[in-house]
Amino acid sequence: MAKTIIVGDGPGGLSAALFLAKSGHEAVVYGRDETAMHYAHLHNYLGLPDTGGTRFQEVARAQAAGHGAVLRATGVDAVEPAGERFAVRPEDGDEEHADYIILAGAQDSHRLAEALGAERTQRGVRVDTEYRTTVDRVYAVGRAARVNRSQAIISAGAGATAALDILAREAGKDVVDWDTPEH
Numbered sequence: 715m716a717k718t719i720i721v722g723d724g725p726g727g728l729s730a731a732l733f734l735a736k737s738g739h740e741a742v743v744y745g746r747d748e749t750a751m752h753y754a755h756l757h758n759y760l761g762l763p764d765t766g767g768t769r770f771q772e773v774a775r776a777q778a779a780g781h782g783a784v785l786r787a788t789g790v791d792a793v794e795p796a797g798e799r800f801a802v803r804p805e806d807g808d809e810e811h812a813d814y815i816i817l818a819g820a821q822d823s824h825r826l827a828e829a830l831g832a833e834r835t836q837r838g839v840r841v842d843t844e845y846r847t848t849v850d851r852v853y854a855v856g857r858a859a860r861v862n863r864s865q866a867i868i869s870a871g872a873g874a875t876a877a878l879d880i881l882a883r884e885a886g887k888d889v890v891d892w893d894t895p896e897h
Contacts (some may be wrong), residue, residue, distance in 0.1 A: 715738050715739045715740060715882065716739050716740070716814060716883070716884050717739070717740040717741075717742070717811070717812045717813050717814075718730070718731075718734050718739060718740070718742070718812055718813065718814040718815070718817075718877075718880060719742050719743075719744065719793075719800070719812040719814075719815055719817060720741060720742065720744065720804050720816040720818055721744050721745070721789075721790045721793070721802075721815070721816070721817050721818060721819055721823060721826060722745050722816075722817065722818030722819020722821075722822070722823060722858065723743050723744070723745025723746075723747060723748065723749060723771075723775070723785065723818075723819070724749035724818065724819060724856055724866075724869060725749075725750050725751065725770075725774065725856065725857075725858030725866045725867075725869040725870040725873065726818040726857075726869035726872050726873035727739050727743055727807050727816065727818030727819060727855070727856070727868070727872060727873060727875030728744060728774040728775060728777075728778045728783075728870075728873070729774075729815050729870040729871070729872075729877070730769075730818065730853075730855065730873035730874065730876050730877040731743045731778040731783035731785075731873075731876045732774075732777055732778045732783065732875075732877075733780055733850065733873070733874050733877035733878060733881070734783070734877045734880065734881070735778065735781040735782040735783040736781045736891070737881050737889075737891070738856065738866075739781070739881070739884070740784075741778075741783040741784070742783070742786060742810065743778065743783055743784065743785045743786065743806060744782045744786050744788060744789060744790050744802075745786075745787070745789070745819060746787060746789055747768075747771065747775075747786065747787065748821070748855070749771060749819070750767075751767035751768070751770055751866060752767050752768050752771065752773050753767060754766075754767035754770075754800075754827040754866065755767060756770055756866055757865055758805065758867065759824045759863070759867045760867060760875060763874075767826060767866075769841050770866065773826065773843070776878040776891050780893070786804065786807070787808065788803045788804050788805045788806050789804070789821070789822055790802055790803065790804055790805065790822055790826065791803045791804065791805055792826070792829065793815055793826045793829065793830060793850075793861070794829070794830070794869075795830075796811060797848075799811045799812060799813055800812050800813075800814075800815050800851070801850075802815070809838060813849045813851065814819040814852070814853070814880050815830075815850075815851065815852045815853070816853045816854075816855060816873070816876050817839065817847075817852065817853065817854045817855070817878075818849070818855050818856050818869075818873060819852075819856060819858065820885055822837065822846070822855060823839065823852075823857075823858035824838070824858065825850070826840045827847060827849075827854060827858065830847075830849050830887065831848075831849055832847040832848050832849045832852060833847070835878075837859070837860055837861055837862070838854065838857070838858055838860055838861045839854035839858050839859050841853070841855075841859045843854045843875075843877070844860075844875055844876065844879040845859060845875055846879065847894070851875040851878075851885045852859075853879070855872035855873045855875075855876050856868075856869035856872060856873065857869070862873075868896075874891075878891060880888035
C-alpha cells in the first residue's frame with residue numbers, strides 16, 4: 715500500500731486521511747490544529763446540525779485516527795523529491811518518505827508547493843479536477859487550492875477526491891468507496 719503525507723489538518727486534510735486510511739493505505743497528517751475551522755460555525759455542512767468548528771475538528775480528527783490515520787502535531791519545514799518518492803522534513807522529528815503528498819493547509823502549503831515547482835494562480839496552487847498539481851503525485855486541496863473561496867464542505871470533498879484519485883492510481887482502475895450498512 716502507498717504512503718501519503720498530508721500537510722494540513724483541516725477538513726480537506728482529514729477527509730483525505732480518512733479515505734486513505736479506511737482503504738488500508740498509510741496516511742500521515744502533519745498539522746498544528748490551528749486551522750481556520752476553530753473560528754467557524756457550520757450552518758451549511760450537509761448532514762450535520764449546526765456545529766462549532768472546534769467540535770467539528772475534534773470529531774473529524776478522532777474519525778480519521780480511528781480508521782488508522784496518524785496525526786502528528788507539528789508543521790513541515792520542507793518537502794522535496796527523493797527518487798520515486800518524496801522526503802518530508804517535519805519541524806520536529808525525523809525525515810519521512812512518502813509516495814504521495816497532499817497539501818491541505820494554507821499556512822505551509824503555498825511555500826511547499828512553490829519549493830516543489832508546482833504552478834500557482836491568484837487563487838492558490840493550480841490543480842485539475844482531481845486536485846492534482848502540476849507536479850506528479852502532489853495534490854492541493856482546501857485553502858491551498860482555493861485561498862479565498864474555501865468552505866469546510868468543499869474542502870472535505872476536495873480531500874476525498876484527491877484520496878480517491880490516489881486509490882484509483884494505486885489500484886490501476888477506478889475505485890468506488892461505498893460503505894454498506896450491516897444487516
